[in-house]
Amino acid sequence: MAGGAKARRLPRVVRERQMVDAAVRCFARHGYQAASMDEIAELAGVSKPLVYLYLGSKEELFTACIRREAGALLAAVDAGVGGPEVPPDERLWAGLLAFFTYAAEHPDSWVVLSRQARTQGEPFAGEVARMRDEIVGFVAGLIGEAAGEADVVITGRDVDALAQALVGSAESLASWANETPGVAAKEAAATLMNFAWAGLGNLMKSERWSPR
The missing domain is CATH 1.10.10.60 (Homeodomain-like)
Structure with missing residues (x-):
């Protein structure tokens, strides 16, 4: 024994x-x-x-869950994105694909991060907010780089607003994709990439973004 x-x-x-x-x-x-x-x-x-x-305690255990899953999601996105030599649109595509793939492959993790933690107040909501701020900062950087390459003047406030809108869309779309049978991570990523980068106006003319 x-x-x-x-x-x-x-x-x-x-x-x-x-x-x-x-x-x-x-x-x-x-x-x-x-x-x-x-x-x-x-x-x-x-x-x-x-x-x-x-x-x-249960609170400490839930916090440990949030921190581990948030760290894993950020690591997945970071690993999927290329270096500064990669064009901003390609980096955004890679980041979106990594994000949606992680959410699809770890549905319980995504529910904890996107739904459970946010509805329980502090300190849980703050843990998720820190993860989200990091993703928003990454997206804002890509938008700023793209504007610079295109020689377009865009205010920091507009960059931040666009980054917030894109990340919010990604979060909602990831939850919808996980709850909708037959929607693959790549399809969800392509939908948002076309909406965010090509624009709704171009989509109405069947002009889509595609990886180089």
Whole structure:
């Protein structure tokens, strides 16, 4: 028996990952208030006292979920985007594709970030806001670069407004795509890219943006 117990022991980092995985799943399905620490422990295959020992209270566990999932989303977008030698429109396309792909492949994570965390007030909403600010800053930088290359004068306020609008559209579209059967991440990314870069007027004339 003792040997069997030792065989089941896992490093703390592995156990914590299992607990956060289970918590993300539970919070996404039931919401923060209705999620049960008992169910999270059961899904993770550990005792409830061990969850409290490793990750603290329910609030601390939810915060850990938000931080991990936000970090993973930002890392996915960052990895998908090319360097400054890549044209701004191609970088935006790559970033959108990475964003929608992550949301599609990690639907529970996206529900936690886009819906659950924002509706629970602080400190959870602030965690998501920091992630969003980073994405908005990235998009604003691309818009500014594109304007500079086109020799177009655009105010910082307009750049910020456009970046906010594009990120807000991406968030809404990602949720819609995940809830609509048959909508692939690439299709959602292309829809927003054409709307944002080619413009609605050009789309009405069947003029679409496409990667080089």
